[in-house]
Amino acid sequence: MASSNRTLFRWLLIPGLSLGLFLLFTLGAAWVTRFTDAPEPPGPTAPAREPPRTPPPRATAPAPEAPRAPPPAAPVREPPRPPPPGEAWDAPDPRRVEVVEPVVEASSGRIDAEDLRLALQAVTPLVQQCFQDAAQRNRGAQEVKLRFTVEGEGSEGKMNRGVLVSSTIPDPMVQACVLDSLLDARFPAPHLGGSATVLYPFRFTVPGDAGP
Structure with a gap:
């Protein structure tokens, strides 16, 4: 009688262990697949790129001043012309x-x-x-x-x-x-x-x- 119980126990224990191991394996595989196939969480959003800044206008160097014209030269005065004969005030009057x-x-x-x-x-x-x-x-x-x-x-x-x-x-x-x-x-x-x-x-x- 004891031998029959042991045989029955074996037949019940071995299939049960096998089924448990199978279920455990299946659940483990599913659990691994779930975490493996799960989409990666989105990474940090890359900061939006600012539009390129227009460089500030370069300071234009002041245009060189035009050279100042020299002051007008004093007019050259011609020496007084000698008056024609007989027309000078200090000349002897011929009349x-x-x-x-x-x-x-x-x-x-x-x-x-x-x-x-x-x-x-x-x-x-x-x-x-x-x-x-x-x-x-x-x-x-x-x-x-x-x-x-x-x-x-x-x-x-x-x-x-x-x-x-x-x-x-x-x-x-x-x-x-x-x-x-x-x-x-x-x-x-x-x-x-x-x-x-x-x-x-x-x-x-x-x-x-x-x-x-």
Whole structure:
């Protein structure tokens, strides 16, 4: 009886152990496969890449200043040109009082024309000085025309009633100077105690030039 129990125990124990080992093996294999095939947990998310930064603009070096133009040179002054002959203020004036024939407009007694001309020519240096005093203010040819009366006084004549007929020099001082010069003239006395009216132009020109 004891032998039968042992045999039965063997038949029950061995298959049971086999079945248990099979189940244990199957469950172990499934458990291993589960962990082997399980998806790996996601790793840490890679940080998003920032867009490339635009490099800051390079500081542009200031443009070199244009070279400053040198200050304008002082204008070169030409030396004063010498004035043409006869035009310089300090040069001798070539103009002279011309010798002109006097014109006897009326006479109540005969008067010698040559003596009259010599008397006027004698006072020419005085008239020259009158013109010379105003020469710098009055360029070119000039003329002062006078009318005067010569009356006999003894053996000589004298100028009387002198008037200005015309003048290219608008200077009363010059006109009066020329008229006063006749007071120093020693005119011939008209014959028979008469008088003569004389017209005479004092012309101040360069010798050789045509008068006005």
